[in-house]
Amino acid sequence: MRIRVVNPNTTRAMTETIEQCAKAVAGHGTLLDAVTSEMGPASIESHYDEALSVPGLLAAIRRGEQEGVEGYVIACFGDPGLDAARELACGPVIGIAEAAMQTASHLGRGFSVVTTLNRTVGSTEDLAQRYGMERFCRGVHACEIPVLALDTDPDARKIVTEACRAAAETDRSDAIVLGCAGMADLCSHIRDEIGVPVIDGVAAATLTVQSMLTLGVRKSGRGEFAMPPAKPYAGLLRPFGV
Amino acid sequence: MRIRVVNPNTTRAMTETIEQCAKAVAGHGTLLDAVTSEMGPASIESHYDEALSVPGLLAAIRRGEQEGVEGYVIACFGDPGLDAARELACGPVIGIAEAAMQTASHLGRGFSVVTTLNRTVGSTEDLAQRYGMERFCRGVHACEIPVLALDTDPDARKIVTEACRAAAETDRSDAIVLGCAGMADLCSHIRDEIGVPVIDGVAAATLTVQSMLTLGVRKSGRGEFAMPPAKPYAGLLRPFGV
Amino acid sequence: MRIRVVNPNTTRAMTETIEQCAKAVAGHGTLLDAVTSEMGPASIESHYDEALSVPGLLAAIRRGEQEGVEGYVIACFGDPGLDAARELACGPVIGIAEAAMQTASHLGRGFSVVTTLNRTVGSTEDLAQRYGMERFCRGVHACEIPVLALDTDPDARKIVTEACRAAAETDRSDAIVLGCAGMADLCSHIRDEIGVPVIDGVAAATLTVQSMLTLGVRKSGRGEFAMPPAKPYAGLLRPFGV
Amino acid sequence: MRIRVVNPNTTRAMTETIEQCAKAVAGHGTLLDAVTSEMGPASIESHYDEALSVPGLLAAIRRGEQEGVEGYVIACFGDPGLDAARELACGPVIGIAEAAMQTASHLGRGFSVVTTLNRTVGSTEDLAQRYGMERFCRGVHACEIPVLALDTDPDARKIVTEACRAAAETDRSDAIVLGCAGMADLCSHIRDEIGVPVIDGVAAATLTVQSMLTLGVRKSGRGEFAMPPAKPYAGLLRPFGV
Amino acid sequence: MRIRVVNPNTTRAMTETIEQCAKAVAGHGTLLDAVTSEMGPASIESHYDEALSVPGLLAAIRRGEQEGVEGYVIACFGDPGLDAARELACGPVIGIAEAAMQTASHLGRGFSVVTTLNRTVGSTEDLAQRYGMERFCRGVHACEIPVLALDTDPDARKIVTEACRAAAETDRSDAIVLGCAGMADLCSHIRDEIGVPVIDGVAAATLTVQSMLTLGVRKSGRGEFAMPPAKPYAGLLRPFGV
Amino acid sequence: MRIRVVNPNTTRAMTETIEQCAKAVAGHGTLLDAVTSEMGPASIESHYDEALSVPGLLAAIRRGEQEGVEGYVIACFGDPGLDAARELACGPVIGIAEAAMQTASHLGRGFSVVTTLNRTVGSTEDLAQRYGMERFCRGVHACEIPVLALDTDPDARKIVTEACRAAAETDRSDAIVLGCAGMADLCSHIRDEIGVPVIDGVAAATLTVQSMLTLGVRKSGRGEFAMPPAKPYAGLLRPFGV
Incomplete structure (x- = not known):
């Protein structure tokens, strides 16, 4: 079983963290690697x-297909380019958002999402609706830390932890979903700090891909998700066409 | 990791089939067994x-807790007694319905459920709504075979297969969900016959439990899903009380 | 017209209170009695x-059918075993929840439910959705009094009253629905205390059953709600089978 | 208990039919009359x-209040002027639509509405949504008979009956709701003909009003449904103002 | 292009204000006038x-049709009589509510409505649902100023402005919709005061009518919105019949 | 008023058609041009x-901002890159989908969308939900003509016309929305052929932008839709960063 985790931003340090978290949960028979997008x-x-x-992510998927990768995790909580x-x-x-939200839905009546910046709250609510998780998602909360500061700001861990504790309390949630791969x-x-289940989407999505490969399910190859029709592409994106 | 699959009906032959399907997907470190409900x-x-x-199912869960079982699958598509x-x-x-539907939701825009008797169609629609899978569930179809006849009716395999093929066609679905543990x-x-992904909930739920144990998430112990308050029970069900 | 109110818990004192409330609203031609479940x-x-x-409730329904009862009220706000x-x-x-919510829906834009324990809030929200009353149900509030303490705690009446007053204010509701048969x-x-309409489900459901009998409507006998197929039952619940 | 059924169209013959149907279900202590709107x-x-x-209906309500009427039925399936x-x-x-739909919701998973003209189908769907009955309303079907022809067309009874039979079959419904007071x-x-429960809203609404009077609930007198503020009205409608 | 704005209340001073606001946005080729309802x-x-x-509004529409008016604005935020x-x-x-809400939906994730009296909040929520704007409407807020006092109360401008500022803050909205033609x-x-986009429905609806006339779309003339069937009307409303 | 229509595909011939359709509806004071994306x-x-x-579209928007363009139409029915x-x-x-659907919503109870390929049906349903147009969108129908064949296939006009006629009939719709800028x-x-209103999104969106400029509304500049934070971009997409 070959699984690839794609970090769709171009910060390699973040890919390393992500890879460790994914490998920590992967099964014995699973070959897992993580790659960093090359553009974006x-x-x-x-x-x-x-x-x-998205273009960098899709280039990574195309390369993965050539290399025999069997399943993929998109390691950004916006699940960019999923379709x-x-x-x-x-x-x-x-996507890590869909996997995290679905996993959290099994833990009770509802979860809270704790994300980075306020400006991403709306997109997270959109994702909850898209995945049918609206009725489980009791709130989305920002801790106003930029993504890359999660690694460099010495207070980040404390701020995120307190935001999670407050979210669980305010929303009376049964679980917290971490709203960024960088968390x-x-x-x-x-x-351990807050005594409420916390779900990281990177781990959750890795296990979901692994489960789907174990079940042996693959898309049907027809309809909306069939291979896109070949056609010319122009400009910088010409390499994406045929 | 100790996982127990509970068959909430009292037909042992069905438990054996279920156990084989669950074991076929469980990981190397997983100790899995299946038990048959003792009443019902x-x-x-x-x-x-x-x-x-449900009482038989709950008795099985209580015994499992005493025996150190860490996670459970409820192997009936109605997900009886889940809360x-x-x-x-x-x-x-x-429950096998929630696991199967969520797994199928990753395979495209929507799935069809193929179930046994017409009278269970409404309940399945309720489950889709409960799990937020309404927008993915494009149809529920009965093949009018009683549960226990799945094993004994020589035409069952053919009838179910054709019902699945027709459902995928009618609903323009990306996957089929089997609506009975006996399937x-x-x-x-x-x-293999119809060329569309088919999801069996027993396998899907086994992998979901295993993933949740790998993630190390446990319910928070407070709120709606805390241990129920101890109290007297009367009559045949007295053993369920304190 | 023979109507039976079934108290699905096994506390006879509560059945007596319920019976009085039901009889207070039943019409002249109605023979009404209340029974206590014998197990649970x-x-x-x-x-x-x-x-x-539920098993005790269903046993009471089966006995009622043998005795010529024509309609039933399930006198617990969770509407257990309704289907x-x-x-x-x-x-x-x-069920008393469906009757109370529907009655309250005629009184304006929305109602609040005041229930016993916090852990039942989620179930009440589920019922509102199930009955299509989501858009009328503006809030569910617990007063954290256990069911049996409603009768024994000298402060119960005051606490419930104040919870109702606060709920109407907070939710800007046009009515209060009492979330427990014991209220x-x-x-x-x-x-009288709060100057807002208050609906008790036992009375509301009694009148709903009586109205349906007056209308002469009976279920059609086919489809999802037809008599369940006869089959063997095992263990303590063997008496429920055939 | 004084209940008045208001026929908001101006055809007296239809009021007589309506009055008979309402009186047939009213309880012994209930004084019930039906009035015809004087304009419209x-x-x-x-x-x-x-x-x-609506103006004629509201004039009838105002007169009713002066005469001590305690509760009202609006006997047109569009529930005109209800708020x-x-x-x-x-x-x-x-309104007869809200009462009929709610009553039908207790008879199983869903009902069909059979109405007069195709052009009223959309309004009926709106009402189902407004009352939270969307999930129970499995279809709305027109039999293309004008309202007043229900009484005069010798084939009307047969056409409506067959439309009801077909609706129950097509929608797999547990009940039929008649979509016009004239039915x-x-x-x-x-x-009797089709073997499925059939609900007439005039009878259902009469019983609902009677039940609410028995429960002793009255609107709270504050908020959205308080008496409208007095103000000048102009033109033909000047008599409606203060 | 002849567009008529109908003020469905009978206060001429308000019609003048409305006419000015509508003319301020109408295009060069547009002949626009505003009329006051003659009854109500x-x-x-x-x-x-x-x-x-509504009767006065409908009389104005009938007269407009005779006079060759090509499109209409209903200048009251309840969109009375639209169908x-x-x-x-x-x-x-x-209607000005539908136009204002749709326009505001293009400005971000959601808007707040600021209306006059608290008792109109519920109706505004209904309109948001009717027009599919529920997910964009983040809140409806009353400033408790009667409609006609908007013109006469010297504090009205300040109170409405502050209500708009507070609504944008509370709801984290991207735009404000003014909930009364009188605003x-x-x-x-x-x-200018609050630094957030503010939408007036009179202007928005005028432009929407003008756009539809430019597109050359007219209703199809069949189905639900075809000319109503001719029939006798009685009483004060006899002139509305045939 | 400077409005730019961006064709996000790279086929110049299609841009010309689009520009003509947009110019045909733009007002006298409007300076309108159409541009073709340079990559993709x-x-x-x-x-x-x-x-x-999307990258080509966003490059066109950035250039437009530098050139003083005041409003934009995205001329592809998927509304790519709108946020x-x-x-x-x-x-x-x-986007042309949001403008077309909203315009069609004013024409009655609902519309049908006629699109090119079957594989785009699901996305169109997603858009209807995103814009709150779900309840108006009665069906999405493909005519299985590739986008570029709309111009070259001699039968295209006939096939699309017949698909529109059939859609209006099947869905009992009050309007047709054309699901591709190329139509x-x-x-x-x-x-003219089918006697039902037909909405082209290019014209509808041009008028919507023009109306919003006339109203003088601009986004608030704070929150989710504020200018994105500046940051490094890598690879082919480096020119998009700072």
Whole structure:
């Protein structure tokens, strides 16, 4: 089983953290690696960043298909490019938001999401609706720390932990979902501190991909998610066409 | 990791099939067994049957907790007693309907469910709504075979396969979800026949429990799903009280 | 017209209160009695209690059918076993939550529910959704008094009254729905105190059953709510089978 | 208990039929009469008709309040003027659509509505949504008979009966709701013919008003449904102002 | 292009303000006038007022059709009589609430509505649902100023401005929608004061009608919105019939 | 008023058609031009194409901002990159799907969308939900003509016309929405042929932008749609960063 975790931002240090968290949960028979996107933003904190992370992500999926990768995790909580990636890949492609939210839905009546910047709250609510998780998502809370500061700001761990504690209290939630791949390594620390289940999407999505490969399910190859029709592409993106 | 699959009907032959399907996907470090409920109906085909399968299921969960079981699968597509079981258990309890529907939601825009009797169609629609899977569930179809006839009727395999093929066509679905634990052993056969992904909830739920144990998440112990308050029980059900 | 109110917990004192409230509203031609379940929990305060109240409730319905009862009220605000009871009975079976919520929906834009323990809030929200009353249900509030303490705690009446007053204010509601059969006898007292309509489900459901009998409607006998198929039952619940 | 049924169209013959159907279900202590609106359309078959039936209806409510009427039924399936009538009246005002749909919701998973003209189908769907009955309303079907022809067309009874039979079959419904007050007298005939429960809103609403009076609930007198503020009215409608 | 703005209350001074706001945005080729309803309430502040404003509105539409008017604005935020007016008119009829809400939906994730009296909040929420704007409408806030006092109360401008500022803050909205035609002339003042986009429905609806006329779309003339069937009307409303 | 229509595919011939349709409705004071994206797919017919059309679209928006453009139309029915474009632009950015659907919503109870390929049906349903147009969108129908064949296939006009006729019939719709910018020039032809209103999104969106500029509304500059934070971009997309 070959699984690849794609970090769709271009910050390699973050990919390393993500890879460790994914490997920590992968099963014995699973070959897992993580790759960094080769084009796009250093971090994803706006609709603009997210839109422009997608070409790099799709290039990584195309390369993965050539290399025999069987399943993919998209390691950004906006799940950028998920539908397009599913067109390209033969096996499962799972976003960390969908995996984290679904996992949290099994833990009780509802969860809270704790994310980085306030400007991403609306997108997270959109994702909850898209995945049918609206009725479980009791609130989305920002701690106003930029993505890359999660690693460099000495207070980040404390601020995120307190935001999680406050969210669980305010929303009367049964679980916390971490709203950024860059928070993956904080997961067990926060869980221990606040006494409420905390879900990191990188780990959750890795296990979801692994489960789908174990079940042997692959997309049907017809309809909306069939391979996209070949056609000319122009400009910088010409390499994406045929 | 100790996982127990509980068959909430009282037909042992069905438990054996279920156990094989669950073991076929469980990971190397997982100790998995399946148990048959000790009280209740021989099969679950009505609201009445389902309601009366719950005491036996809950007895099985209570015994599991005493024996150190860490996670449970409820192996009936109505997910009977799920909320009550979650109050009793410290670890994850997953129904096969929720696991199958969530897994199928990753395979495209929507799935069809193929179930046994027409009278269970409404309940399945309720479950789709409960789990936020309404927008993915494009149709529920009965093949009008009683649960226990799945094993004994020589035409069952063919009838179920054709019902799955027709459902995928009618609903323009990206996947089929098998709507009865008794169909678990037909899964790969149907998939090969119809060329569309087919999800068996027993396998899907087993992997979901295993993933949750790997993630180390346990319910928070407070709120709606805390252990129920101890109190007297009367009559036949006195053993369930304190 | 023979109507039976079934108290699905096993506390006879509560049945007496319920019977009085039901009889106070029943019409002249109506023969009404209330029965106490013979098996299950002394009070219903968890998913576990509720699940285990159902066999006793269903036994009471079966006996009622033999005795010529024409319609039933399920006198617990969780409406336990409603679908299964409808399979067994030829005439109407009404839960007190559905009757109370529908009645309250005629009084303006929305109502608040005041219930006993916090852990039942989620179930009440589920019921509002199930009955299509989501858009009318503006809030569910617990007063953290256990069911049986409603009768014994000298402060209970005051605490419930104040919870109702606060709920109407906070939610800007047009009516209060009492979220427990054990509050039935407080109804007129609270209404007088807070100056807002207050609905007790026992009375509302009794009148709903009576109205349905007057209309002469009986279930169609086919489809999802037809009599459940006969089959063997095992263990303690063997008497429920055939 | 004084209940008044208001026929908001100006056809007296239809009021007589309605009055008979209402009286047939009213309890012994209930004084019930039916009145015909004094201004507006001869029948209600468009948004235009419905809008213009409201002043006459409101005049009838105002007169009722002066005469000590305690509760009202609005006997047109569009429930015209319901909110405005609730502002004017101290006691309950119930539309026949809301009463019929809620009653039908207790009979199983869903109902079909059979109405007169195709152009009223959309309004009926709106009402189902407004009352939270969307999930129970499985279809709305027109039989393309104008309202007043229900009484005069010799084939009307047969056409409506067959439309009801077909609707129950197509929608797999557990009950039929008659979508016009002018069908009230066909109710038991159709029920006998098709073997499915049939609900007439005139009878259902009469019983709902009677139940609310028995419960002693009256609107709170504050907020959205308080008496409208007095103010000048101009033109033909000057008599409606102060 | 002939567009008519109908003020459905009978206060001429308000019509003048409305006309100015509409003319300020109309294009060069557009002939626009505003008319005052000839019957009904001096202002619309209740369900009762709204219901009784409709006959005057419909009379104005009928006269407009005779005079060759091509499109209409209904200049009251309750959008009274919209469906009936659409039956009568051949060209577009647009309510100021639908136009304002749709325009605001393009400005970000959501808007707040600031209205006059608290008792109109519920109706505004209904309109948001009717137009599919529920997910954009983040809150409806009353400033408790009667409609006609908007012009006469020297503090009105300040109170409305502060209510708008507070609403944007509380709801974290991207725009404010003014919830009364009588606020039309405050629009640019408030926008300048609070630094958030503010939408006046009179201007928005005028532009929407003008756009629809430019597109050349007219209703299809069949189905629900076809001309209502001719029939006798009685009493004061006899002139509305045939 | 300077409005720019951006064709996010790279086929110049299509831009010319689009520009003509937009200019045909623009007002006298409006300076309108249309530009072709400089990078990306020749047509947009998959999630993959759509995702990769966004960088070219965003480059066009950035250039427009430098050139003093005040408002934008995104001329592809998937409304690609809408949220990101709104972050970049100071004035309104409108997608042709949102404008067409909202315009159609004023024409009655609901509309049908007729699109090119079957594989885009799901995305169109997603857009209807996103814009709150779910309740108006009665069906999405594909005519299975590739985007670029709309111009070259001699049967295209006939096939699309017949698909529109059939959609209106099947869905009982009050209007047709053309689901592709490449159909813009067919709009009046189809309307004349089928006798039902037909909406082209290019014209509808041009008028919506023009109306918003007339109203003088601009985004608030704070919150989710504020200018995205500046940051490094890598690879082919480096020019997009700072």
